[in-house]
Amino acid sequence: MSDTWLIIIAGAVLTYLTRAGGHLVLSRFDRIHPRVERALNAVPAAVLTTLVAPATLSAGPAELIALLVAGLLSLRFGLLTMFLGGVAVLIALRQVMG
Amino acid sequence: MAVALAMTIEAPVNKAYATATEAFVAGVRVCAPIIIAVLPFALLFGAVAVQSGLSVWQATIMSASIYGGASQLVGLELFGQRISPWLVVSAILAVNFRHVLYSAAFGRLVPHWTAWQKAIGFFVLTDPQFAESEREHDKGRPLSFAWYMGLGFVLWGFWVIGSFAGAYFGRLLPDTHSTGIDFLLPIYFLGLLMAFRKRAMFMPVVAASAVASMAAYHFVGSPWHVSLGALAGVVVAALLPPRKVSA
Numbered sequence: 001m002s003d004t005w006l007i008i009i010a011g012a013v014l015t016y017l018t019r020a021g022g023h024l025v026l027s028r029f030d031r032i033h034p035r036v037e038r039a040l041n042a043v044p045a046a047v048l049t050t051l052v053a054p055a056t057l058s059a060g061p062a063e064l065i066a067l068l069v070a071g072l073l074s075l076r077f078g079l080l081t082m083f084l085g086g087v088a089v090l091i092a093l094r095q096v097m098g
Numbered sequence: 099m100a101v102a103l104a105m106t107i108e109a110p111v112n113k114a115y116a117t118a119t120e121a122f123v124a125g126v127r128v129c130a131p132i133i134i135a136v137l138p139f140a141l142l143f144g145a146v147a148v149q150s151g152l153s154v155w156q157a158t159i160m161s162a163s164i165y166g167g168a169s170q171l172v173g174l175e176l177f178g179q180r181i182s183p184w185l186v187v188s189a190i191l192a193v194n195f196r197h198v199l200y201s202a203a204f205g206r207l208v209p210h211w212t213a214w215q216k217a218i219g220f221f222v223l224t225d226p227q228f229a230e231s232e233r234e235h236d237k238g239r240p241l242s243f244a245w246y247m248g249l250g251f252v253l254w255g256f257w258v259i260g261s262f263a264g265a266y267f268g269r270l271l272p273d274t275h276s277t278g279i280d281f282l283l284p285i286y287f288l289g290l291l292m293a294f295r296k297r298a299m300f301m302p303v304v305a306a307s308a309v310a311s312m313a314a315y316h317f318v319g320s321p322w323h324v325s326l327g328a329l330a331g332v333v334v335a336a337l338l339p340p341r342k343v344s345a
Contacts, residue, residue: 003183004156010183011173011190012163018194019220022201032206039336040203042303044232046331047196048291049307050324051225054315055284063281070285074292080131082292086285090278 062097066090118244125248128234132226132253135286137260139167143174144264150177154265161261165254166224169193172321193321196328200228207231207241215243222250229290236297299335307331 026032032040056064070086077085115121140161147157152174164170169190176186200223208216227250235241294300311327318326 004152004177007173007177007183007186007190008156008160008163010187011160011169014187014191015164015166015169015194015197016221018191018197019201019223020217022198022203023205023216023220024201026202026205034340035336038299038338038340039332040199040206041297042299042332042335043199043203043328044229045291045294045297045300045303046307046335047199047225047324047328048229048287048294049304049331050196050311050327051287052284052291053308053311053327054320054323055281057312057315059281059284063284066281066285067288070288071292074289079289079293080134082289083131083135083286086288087278087282090281090285094278 060097062090062093065093114239115242115245118242121242121244122248125242125245125250126252128230128249129252129256131286131289132230133256135282136167136226136253137256138282139171140257140260141264143167143170144261144266145268146171146174147261148265148268150174152177152265154262157265158258158262162254162258164190164194165222165257166190166194166197167257168321189321193324195325197223199328199332200225204228204231207235208243210240211243219243219246219250222247222254224253225287226290227253229293233293298340299338302338303331303335306334 052067056067059067066086066089069089070082073082073085115124143161144154144157147160147170148154152160160170160173164173172193173186173190176189201220204219204223205216208219211219227246230249231241231246234245291304307327307330310330311323314326315323
């Protein structure tokens with residue numbers, strides 16, 4: 001079982017390095033190029049998209065409709081309303097569609 | 099410059115917090131929807147971990163030290179198979195590599211933090227932590243360390259306790275399909291994504307990342323679709339000419 005501890009410790013150290021590393025590298029530069037600035041501004045949307053889009057590939061109608069309803073709700077309401085609305089639609093549709 | 103200008107124009111004016119306590123409480127308040135979305139995965143992780151042969155303590159310490167849900171679940175998937183420990187570690191690193199981008203973007207929000215505050219802050223820089231921090235920054239407030247830790251410490255606590263509970267009561271977990279647990283995270287991440295829809299170049303970035311991540315998911319395989327998809331969106335943002343600010 002020492003392999004398990006090795007994996008946990010190495011995984012934790014490397015994960016921390018990814019979380020500190022981007023900043024440590026970037027902070028060595030005095031000025032940030034406008035293109036880099038724009039690229040960094042795009043990071044949240046770019047990464048979050050990769051966490052949503054592939055899930056639609058294996059999704060059925062219930063999941064796709066739930067995402068659509070949640071997306072529409074997010075145009076008018078806050079995150080919690082949008083999230084609970086989407087989950088409610090998902091659970092209801094899965095009961096009906098099986 | 100144009101991008102920074104657009105952001106300051108669109109950001110509603112908000113007063114900074116009067117005290118650290120007020121900021122901490124405001125940070126804790128942000129947690130509610132995140133906990134609802136994330137807690138089932140903490141329980142799920144704990145339950146799967148014990149089934150994969152980890153002890154309750156190993157599962158709990160893995161959650162407390164790595165603190166990255168997707169990477170922990172990918173790691174467990176490989177624990178069960180007889181492969182080299184270094185391949186398992188590489189898979190965990192591949193899933194978590196997106197944090198390099200978070201770190202670089204996040205560092206710009208906290209030039210006023212001390213080195214220690216940054217060192218502690220990076221430890222809890224997860225997907226929701228990063229997204230909520232950028233959202234808080236877009237509201238026009240300097241990112242407060244107390245606010246950040248109010249959010250970060252409570253989320254971390256729920257993640258660790260949830261993992262422990264999942265490992266301890268592993269067999270009691272309900273059917274994940276009928277309760278919708280397996281699809282909570284995509285819905286939650288969509289909500290976070292939509293919060294950034296007013297930023298410059300939102301649509302081109304989303305389109306590029308969506309196409310690239312789905313193609314990478316199909317042709318290269320998980321977990322590389324995250325890094326490759328994110329890279330596509332970020333490169334598009336860097337290459338497109340800056341948009342003029344419209345009133």
